[in-house]
Amino acid sequence: MGEAAVEFRGVSKRYGTGYVFEELALTIPRARIVCIIGPSGCGKTTLLKLINRLIEPEAGEILVEGRPIGRQNPVELRRNIGYVIQQIGLFPHMTIEDNITVVPRLKGESRKRLDHRVDELLSLIGLAPDQFRKRYPHELSGGQQQRIGVARALAANPSIILMDEPFSALDPISRVQLQKELIKLNEQVKKTIVFVTHDIDEALKIADRIVLLKDGKLVQDDAPEDLLKRPANAFVREFLGTERFAANFEI
Amino acid sequence: MDQFWNTLQADWPLIIDKTLEHLYLSAVSVLIACLVAIPAGVLLTRFKRLANGVITVVSVIQTIPSLALFGFMIPLVGIGAKPAIIALTLYALLPIVQNTFVGISEVNPALTEAGVGMGMTRWQVLRMVQLPIARSVIMAGVRLVTVQTISMATIATYIAAGGLGDIITRGITMINTITIFEGAVPVSLLVILVNLLLLALNRALTPKGLRGQRKING
Numbered sequence: 001m002g003e004a005a006v007e008f009r010g011v012s013k014r015y016g017t018g019y020v021f022e023e024l025a026l027t028i029p030r031a032r033i034v035c036i037i038g039p040s041g042c043g044k045t046t047l048l049k050l051i052n053r054l055i056e057p058e059a060g061e062i063l064v065e066g067r068p069i070g071r072q073n074p075v076e077l078r079r080n081i082g083y084v085i086q087q088i089g090l091f092p093h094m095t096i097e098d099n100i101t102v103v104p105r106l107k108g109e110s111r112k113r114l115d116h117r118v119d120e121l122l123s124l125i126g127l128a129p130d131q132f133r134k135r136y137p138h139e140l141s142g143g144q145q146q147r148i149g150v151a152r153a154l155a156a157n158p159s160i161i162l163m164d165e166p167f168s169a170l171d172p173i174s175r176v177q178l179q180k181e182l183i184k185l186n187e188q189v190k191k192t193i194v195f196v197t198h199d200i201d202e203a204l205k206i207a208d209r210i211v212l213l214k215d216g217k218l219v220q221d222d223a224p225e226d227l228l229k230r231p232a233n234a235f236v237r238e239f240l241g242t243e244r245f246a247a248n249f250e251i
Numbered sequence: 252m253d254q255f256w257n258t259l260q261a262d263w264p265l266i267i268d269k270t271l272e273h274l275y276l277s278a279v280s281v282l283i284a285c286l287v288a289i290p291a292g293v294l295l296t297r298f299k300r301l302a303n304g305v306i307t308v309v310s311v312i313q314t315i316p317s318l319a320l321f322g323f324m325i326p327l328v329g330i331g332a333k334p335a336i337i338a339l340t341l342y343a344l345l346p347i348v349q350n351t352f353v354g355i356s357e358v359n360p361a362l363t364e365a366g367v368g369m370g371m372t373r374w375q376v377l378r379m380v381q382l383p384i385a386r387s388v389i390m391a392g393v394r395l396v397t398v399q400t401i402s403m404a405t406i407a408t409y410i411a412a413g414g415l416g417d418i419i420t421r422g423i424t425m426i427n428t429i430t431i432f433e434g435a436v437p438v439s440l441l442v443i444l445v446n447l448l449l450l451a452l453n454r455a456l457t458p459k460g461l462r463g464q465r466k467i468n469g
């Protein structure tokens with residue numbers, strides 16, 4: 001239990017000549033919702049993809065649950081880390097149950113034995129199993145599709161789940177609902193959730209910890225209330241929204 | 252009319268024979284073309300820079316008049332079924348390569364990224380995601396090629412490869428309409444039936460999630 005879920009040690013990554021990260025150090029604690037936030041282009045997606053080796057760093061070391069990932073088989077590594085993307089990415093030719101069971105099936109479990117797991121996951125995300133398991137993605141609303149995306153990431157029971165702006169394409173009502181469900185879900189399943197967003201309201205609502213990036217530099221890494229109480233600099237204050245501080249001082 | 256029935260009755264075994272020959276020439280050519288062109292199309296999606304060049308070269312074959320291509324085969328491989336199959340196969344390559352390449356390239360990159368990110372190998376991404384989604388586009392190419400090959404196999408008679416072209420050319424030489432019909436009608440029927448069959452097969456193979464709505468999630 002000692003080690004962190006994910007640890008970046010002196011990680012550098014560049015595209016062509018420009019560095020996205022230079023000597024980045026970051027620790028992501030276990031069983032928490034950690035939001036990675038920052039303006040567009042600051043390197044949030046790159047940071048997430050470094051964790052499941054969709055992107056390789058030029059220098060430095062990344063540890064997942066204490067083990068350096070550079071020496072692990074990337075395919076094995078990815079099967080043990082959940083991954084949810086903004087575009088949802090459900091497979092249109094597969095039923096909901098086949099979509100949900102992709103990773104366990106990749107790991108060699110037979111479809112038959114996964115029936116129970118599908119029921120469990122669909123119930124967990126609040127969709128009636130009998131109604132949804134045989135449907136196809138296009139028959140679902142955007143919010144329902146992204147719930148399936150979350151269920152799919154949970155299916156193989158990974159301890160870490162990466163989410164890249166998972167709710168940003170949804171309508172405001174579904175977004176708020178999914179944010180609430182994610183908090184509730186994490187109270188039940190206790191996963192490390194690395195959640196990328198550019199929406200500070202979303203981060204403040206769901207995060208146990210917020211990592212604020214700017215131009216690939218870590219600006220502040222704190223609990224939401226500490227971020228509000230002790231913003232590290234003017235950029236943080238501006239990013240949070242100056243009006244929030246006015247309100248805060250009144251209290 | 253009586254004459255028609257009498258001739259038909261007399262020629263019936265020959266028609267069956269030539270139809271089978273014709274089917275054999277066409278089926279073998281399309282099959283070989285699929286075995287070459289589908290993997291080639293897949294490979295080109297991995298080496299996109301080569302794609303334009305390769306497709307251009309293959310499309311040059313398409314511009315050679317078919318009779319001329321059959322002619323070229325004679326000094327190279329002689330006459331008979333073998334050169335005919337080679338020529339028909341060469342003609343069949345382009346539409347299949349092209350449709351495979353386009354079909355797979357058009358698969359939403361978010362889907363392949365989701366696949367890789369969840370721990371699929373490249374082969375698994377191809378087998379579980381790209382090929383099933385591109386399948387109906389690939390099959391459209393195969394269907395086009397099958398129809399084209401059955402039609403073109405009629406000319407194979409000029410290099411002694413057999414097929415229904417034998418009957419048609421004999422009819423033309425004898426200026427005998429009935430004989431021409433005995434070759435032309437089976438070829439036409441063959442094209443129409445095989446086309447319908449492949450259409451139905453494609454419909455049956457398309458999963459419900461891909462019918463009507465081909466793309467989701469942008």
Ligand SMILES: Nc1ncnc2c1ncn2[C@@H]1O[C@H](COP(=O)(O)OP(=O)(O)O)[C@@H](O)[C@H]1O
Binds near residue numbers: 015039
């Ligand atoms: N494949 C790539 N090639 C070149 N530059 C890239 C590539 N991917 C991202 N970048 C650049 O790296 C920076 C960080 O990108 P990204 O991690 O996607 O940012 P974010 O997710 O925070 O918007 C951006 O400036 C982007 O333009």
Ligand SMILES: [Mg+2]
Binds near residue numbers: 044045
């Ligand atoms: Mg991004």
